[in-house]
Amino acid sequence: MAEPALACHALHCRAGGRDLFTDLSFQVHAGERLALMGPSGSGKTTLLTTLAGLLPPVGGQVLVGGVPLAENPGLRREIALVLQSYGLLTLLTAAENIEVVLRAAGRDPRQAIAEAAAALERLGLGRHAGHLIEELSGGQQQRVAIARAIALRPRVLLADEPTAEQDAANRALVLDALIAAADRGAALVIATHDPEVAERCDRVIELRAAVPRAQGSPAR
C-alpha cells in the first residue's frame, strides 16, 4: 500500500506547561477523511498546527508521504491549514486573497483568477469575490479561507472548526466542498465539535481533556 499522505508517530505536544498528549500516532491516506474531536482545550488546534509543521512537537514526528516534515520544511507547501483566525489579508478582496496564494504556488495569472473565482462560487461567495475582506462577515471570511485552502489542491488539508461560523445552508456547502477535496485525493483532517461533520468522516480520533499542570511545575 502507498505511504500515507500524512502520519504522526509517538507525537508529544505541550502547551501552557501541560502535556496535551504524549504518544499520539495515526495515519491518513490520500482521499481519507479524519475528524478530530475532544473537549475545548484538549489540543485539537495545537495538533493541527503541529501537523502543518508550524509548531515543533516536544517528541515524535510528523511525516508527509513517509518523509519527516521537520527535516524537509519544503513539504509544508503540500499542506494547507485553515485556522480559526483565517489569516486573510483584510485590505485585499476575497478573490485577490486566493489569487495571491495560487500565484505564489506557481499558477499563471489567468489560471489563478479562474480558479479563485470557481472556488469562491463553490463556497457561495460568487457575488462577494470583489469585496474587501474587511467588508465580509465572520462566516463569509471563514469560507474565503476554506476556498483558498481547497483551491491550492494540497496533498493534506487541515481545517479547524470549519463550520463553526456557518448557518445550516453554508455549513452544508463547506462540508461538501471539503469532502469533494478529499474525493479528489486530499488527506482531510477536520477538528470539530460538530457531530454532523464527524458523521461525514471515515474515522474519528477523540482527544482527551488535557492533564492539569502539576502545582508549581514550570510553564513551557
Ligand SMILES: Nc1ncnc2c1ncn2[C@@H]1O[C@H](COP(=O)(O)OP(=O)(O)OP(=O)(O)O)[C@@H](O)[C@H]1O
Ligand atoms: N500559546 C499558548 N500558550 C499557553 N497555552 C496555550 C497556548 N496554545 C494553547 N494553549 C493551551 O493548550 C490547550 C489546548 O489548546 P487548543 O487550542 O489546542 O485546544 P482545542 O482542543 O483546539 O480547543 P477548542 O476546542 O476550544 O478550540 C489549552 O489549555 C490552551 O489554553
